[in-house]
Amino acid sequence: MGQRWLGKTPSLYELYPACPELFVHTGGTLRDVHETADLTKAQGMGVVMSLNRGDQHERLKVLAREHRRLTGGLEHVLFDANRYSGANRRSGSAPLDGRWIDAQRRAGTRMALTDSPYLPSGDRDALRSILGQAQGLGGDVLVALPVHLNWLTRDADVLATAINEAGIPVALMLEHAKDPLGLQSAVIGLVRVLTRATVSVSLLRSDVSVVGAIAWGASMGAVGTESSLRHFVPAKQGGGGGHWPSISAFVPSSMAYRTLDTINAAIAADPDHPERWVCRCDVCAGATLDVIHSNVQAYRHSLLAIAELADHALAGLWDFERSLAWSSACRHAHTINDEVHADTGMKWRPPAYLGAWLKAAQMADIKLTI
Ligand SMILES: [Zn+2]
Known part of the structure; x- marks a missing residue:
């Protein structure tokens, strides 16, 4: 049963050869690494780690070292700088940080995920800015697109056209207070993007719906280990904390x-x-x-x-x-x-x-x- 995800029925637009279709989206602590390492190794799943604020470069080094020690490699690991969510998130046309890409390369990941800002509703300049900057960062770069849900419910064609014109792999993350893909219009928009895409499109920080997304053509999907990692909440609702959801x-x-x-x-x-x-x-x-x-x-x-x-x-x-x-x-x-x-x-x-x-x-x- 081991490694059953490796190389099996790849998407038309694979993120990279033998990329697993199913990833786990987890937090950025050593405890998260320990709790997911054997699972991902045995099942052949990939891992996305969302980091908190602070010295992210140092944190990345520590997490990468520990994951490599436990599993033997970092091939199917992505590091999410998570700059798009929570209090003081970055938004709009904020610049991407090339040093964050270099840090991931130095750590030894196969793909480097951009530290993209939040993409507000209808902000086409910001979309062009993120995709344009990412084009200059190299062929091993996966563009994070943490979007307002209107990009799926209203502007799916604009999004698909922009992604195709940029011609580089992207990973969507969806903003919503609960389950973004509980909305018919959001799923219809996602299917529209996936069926129109001529490049690799993935879905991170999501739920069981990643299976649906992969079935409709996504390269891969990452299922969150807890509810806050199965979407990201609007900024006004994200800063509080203190509420511990029941299991x-x-x-x-x-x-x-x-x-x-x-x-x-x-x-x-x-x-x-x-x-x-x-x-x-x-x-x-x-x-x-x-x-x-x-x-x-x-x-x-x-x-x-x-x-x-x-x-x-x-x-x-x-x-x-x-x-x-x-x-x-x-x-x-x-x-x-x-x-x-x-x-x-x-x-x-x-x-x-x-x-x-x-x-x-x-x-x-x-x-x-x-
Ligand atoms: Zn069970």
């Missing part, structure tokens, strides 16, 4: 993140359907999901379950097989959510992203048949 885990049968309390209550209320709650990942080992107790167990289980889902949805060699398989998975999970609600009496609403991806597939099909 959630991915429920494979309904493709929904639920809190551990909710999962435990549902398992107790649904004794006739163990198949909805049993998981064969390394953490659960064939038991029901109520064996998950800690944050680390929750995200390891969630990532392994999403990898398993991706294994099925992305098994097809052709893009239409993959997008159909993803739609089929979304439709099936939507039904299971309704059934859990009916059988347990609990509120078990299907996650909005399931319907959003189904609608986007419908729209794409209509366009293809016109």
Whole structure:
């Protein structure tokens, strides 16, 4: 089972040869390195590390050294300077820092991710500025595009055209208070960008929807280890801190993140359907999901379950097989959510992203048949 992501059914526009399709998006502490190293090594996943403010060059060196010590290399590692989020974020046409690119090269990464500023709604000058600067930084540069969601919901064609004209690989990150791809218009815009792109487009700092994005042509996608790394929140909502969210885990049968309390209550209320709650990942080992107790167990289980889902949805060699398989998975999970609600009496609403991806597939099909 090891290395199953390496070289398998590559995107039409691979980021680089043998790039894994699935990455883990984690924080920038040594603890994050330790918690993800064996997982990524065993599963052949890549890692994106989002760094906090401070001396990022020194931090990068420390993290790179430790990751290399634990896994033997840095080939599938990206470092996200994370300048686009939180209080005092950089925005608009702020310059990219070539020294940040050099620091990643010196550390030994395969690709260097730009320290891009936040891209506000409709700011075409800023988009041109970021892409233009990145063109001069070298062929091993991946352009971070942390965008206001309007770039997908309203300006997807402008974005796709600009990316294609620049002709360099880009990695999208999406701003939203909750799940950006729970919005139909955002998924429709993302599918439009992916199907129009003639260069490598990836999706970082996201959720299970990365599987859908890859199915529709993204080169790779990075699933966050915690909710703050599954999107980035608007600046006004990002500065506070202090709120510690309750632990959630991915429920494979309904493709929904639920809190551990909710999962435990549902398992107790649904004794006739163990198949909805049993998981064969390394953490659960064939038991029901109520064996998950800690944050680390929750995200390891969630990532392994999403990898398993991706294994099925992305098994097809052709893009239409993959997008159909993803739609089929979304439709099936939507039904299971309704059934859990009916059988347990609990509120078990299907996650909005399931319907959003189904609608986007419908729209794409209509366009293809016109
Ligand atoms: Zn599990």
